[in-house]
Amino acid sequence: MTEKPTLSIGLIGSGFMGKAHVFGFATAQKVFDLPMQINLHTLADINDEAAARAAQEFGFANATSNWRDMLTNPDIDVIDITAPNALHKEMALEAIAAGKHVYCEKPLAPLAKDAAEMAEAAEAAGLKTQVGFNYLCNPMMQLAKEMIEGGELGEIRSYRGLHAEDYMAHSDDPYTFRHDPAGGGALADLGSHALATAEYLLGPIVKVMGDCVTVISERPDGKGGRRSIEVDDIGRAFLRFENGASGSIEGNWIATGRKMQHDFEIHGSKGALFFSQERFNELHFYSNEDASGRRGFRRIEAAPDHPPYGNFCVAPGHQVGFNDLKAIEVAGYVRAIALEGPEPFSFRKGLRIQHLVENIQMSSASENWVDV
Structure with a gap:
């Protein structure tokens, strides 16, 4: 061997x-x-x-x-x-x-x-x-992409994405590196995940209208004083996709009560999908093809039928966890280094997300739609 x-x-x-x-x-x-x-x-x-x-x-x-x-x-x-x-x-x-x-x-x-x-x-x-x-390594995320590309939702019409947590919700919490204008803000920190998910599922975003809001204007500086905050606590954007769909995303780190809400909802001509990271071993699917009187969102539970779930557990419904998603990401990266496949999310793709973030920030400052 x-x-x-x-x-x-x-x-x-x-x-x-x-x-x-x-x-x-x-x-x-x-x-x-x-x-x-x-x-x-x-x-x-x-x-x-x-x-x-x-x-x-x-x-x-x-x-x-x-x-x-x-x-x-x-x-x-x-x-x-x-x-x-x-x-x-x-x-x-x-x-x-x-x-x-x-x-x-x-x-x-x-x-x-x-x-x-x-x-x-x-x-x-x-x-x-x-x-x-x-988050893109979740078997349920991959299933959603397959269903969209396979036409199970029909023509995609609208998208709603959200990444909300509350780790910055208290005004007396101190200034951190995330508040540094050289690399901070809720849109960059959390909205980047919402944007990556939106493009992973629906393809390129071609136009944005942003609204970035600073709610808590100053925080303790750790030295007995206060420090002004320049970055956004909530970053939102309306989106237009290349495929003709429209939608929105939000990155929010002062969403009181939310610990890990990374959600999306997609509406098509034949059906719809709903997903929440708070229950991220589930994907909810609505189909217009169900019989009248039998329609409603049905829950699809993660199982060995959804690779690579089966690498972690042979039984459906037993669930993978956050760190397991990191393991899937690591596995893809190691294979890329060994020249056995493409980089799962390269620096070039990371650049794309930062480009979207800056276009949304620019749109918010100018209060105009911006072509990406």
């Missing part, structure tokens, strides 16, 4: 998303027959103590407080960036210059021009990239 080549990971950051990436790596190589063996090589964090503690907890062989140490290490193949948004560009470009593949959480970069520079650098170097949009 031929021994698989090793793919060594250098992770920057051990917070929420850093931990999710580690779970993704660990699970992916247990439930998928990957072409490469994943090695958790080095973890970088804010200082030596934090890095050493996280490395031990997550199973990395090495730790460092200087992420650049990983760039000069020939044993590391992938730099995985889960640092604050404003740092993504610098870290990614230096990693690419060092010949490393790069896995980066969204948003890819504060500005579309920065994301373009990152995408072009990776493509010129022939390196594989991945942006963290793991």
Whole structure:
């Protein structure tokens, strides 16, 4: 039996998303027959103590407080960036210059021009990239796409998308990196997921009308004072799709009571779909072809019939979880590095989302429709 080549990971950051990436790596190589063996090589964090503690907890062989140490290490193949948004560009470009593949959480970069520079650098170097949009890896999301493309909804007429959480709902919560104008705002942070889902399901958006609103105008700065907020707490947009459908999306991080509402509703001439991330092992389908008096949304539960659910569980209705979606994302990325398939969501696709975000922000500022 031929021994698989090793793919060594250098992770920057051990917070929420850093931990999710580690779970993704660990699970992916247990439930998928990957072409490469994943090695958790080095973890970088804010200082030596934090890095050493996280490395031990997550199973990395090495730790460092200087992420650049990983760039000069020939044993590391992938730099995985889960640092604050404003740092993504610098870290990614230096990693690419060092010949490393790069896995980066969204948003890819504060500005579309920065994301373009990152995408072009990776493509010129022939390196594989991945942006963290793991909600698209849900088997139910893939089923919805298949049903739309298979004509089960008929002509698509309208779309509603929403990503709402409440982690910024309290005005006394402190200023964070997400409030930095160089990489923050609800539209960029959450609306980016809503936009990625909309285009994944319905295809290109060609026209937008935005409305970005700052509700909480200042927050504690952590030093006893207050700091003005310039980014949006709610970002909304009306959309026109290339296929003729119209719709809307919203990114909202002050939606009191909502912890993970990533929803969409799609209406077609023959039927409709509804999905909510709060119950993301379900897809609801309405068909006009049902008999009169028997019509209504019916629930489709995730099952081994919806790949790759069966890799995780042989029984329907037992459900996959958030970190399992990361594992599916990791598996696709590893196969891309091994030249066994395309990048699931490359820097070029991440650039596309940032381009949409900026067009919506521009539309909001001008109070006009903008052609994408």
